[in-house]
Amino acid sequence: MKKLPLVIPLIRFKMIPKTLFIFATVLLLFSCSSVKIIQKPVTMNEERKQLSLEYLETRYGLVQEEPTITPKMIVVHWTVIPTLEKSFEAFNPSKLPNWRPEIANASALNVAAQFLVDQDGTVYSLLPETYLARHVIGLNHCAIGIENVGGTGDKELTKAQLKSNIKLINYLKMKYPKIEYVIGHLEYTNFEDHELWLEKDDAYRTEKTDPGVDFINTIRKKTSKHNWKPVPEKIN
Numbered sequence: 001m002k003k004l005p006l007v008i009p010l011i012r013f014k015m016i017p018k019t020l021f022i023f024a025t026v027l028l029l030f031s032c033s034s035v036k037i038i039q040k041p042v043t044m045n046e047e048r049k050q051l052s053l054e055y056l057e058t059r060y061g062l063v064q065e066e067p068t069i070t071p072k073m074i075v076v077h078w079t080v081i082p083t084l085e086k087s088f089e090a091f092n093p094s095k096l097p098n099w100r101p102e103i104a105n106a107s108a109l110n111v112a113a114q115f116l117v118d119q120d121g122t123v124y125s126l127l128p129e130t131y132l133a134r135h136v137i138g139l140n141h142c143a144i145g146i147e148n149v150g151g152t153g154d155k156e157l158t159k160a161q162l163k164s165n166i167k168l169i170n171y172l173k174m175k176y177p178k179i180e181y182v183i184g185h186l187e188y189t190n191f192e193d194h195e196l197w198l199e200k201d202d203a204y205r206t207e208k209t210d211p212g213v214d215f216i217n218t219i220r221k222k223t224s225k226h227n228w229k230p231v232p233e234k235i236n
């Protein structure tokens, strides 16, 4: 019985390398799967707030004190714009620039997304995750947007972007368990008869092909552990 106090420290000592090994493995796995997000906020001013509140009210009939959203889906995009800085410049002002007359009648709020992913996979946060961004007709009140730099011509979306989108989506689903859909912008009109669809004007639509069928299908496949709800069938 007297030897017992000696035995316990020995057992403990033997356990240290094993514990360290497990700890290091967990740390390694965590660092491989976690996503690094760099803050690169777009202009946040009173104008953005007012235009966002106005958007929620006129497009969706939602009267709110703050332009916040309840995330229930993630919408993946490409910017077509070939560089990070030019993409950022497009989203930065609160007010829609003159070169977007086709959507100006619906609202003067500029287009944006909560996240922007560069061609090398670096993830930038442009807006708080639950702050309204104008990126998808009908669904902005519940959709977090991920924009990817490039997408067409010699700036096709990259493997690094794909990996970062997957990590970012895993992170968002963990943070907002009520997210049930991950869709490509090209699929947004499939939600026209869905309970989440709030756009009031049946004539306000734009044709979308981003981020490409393969890109969004691969993302859904690689994040299928979250059991996403299927995108509704298109009703014509």
Ligand SMILES: [Zn+2]
Binding pocket: 076, 077, 078, 135, 185, 208, 210
């Ligand atoms: Zn888009």
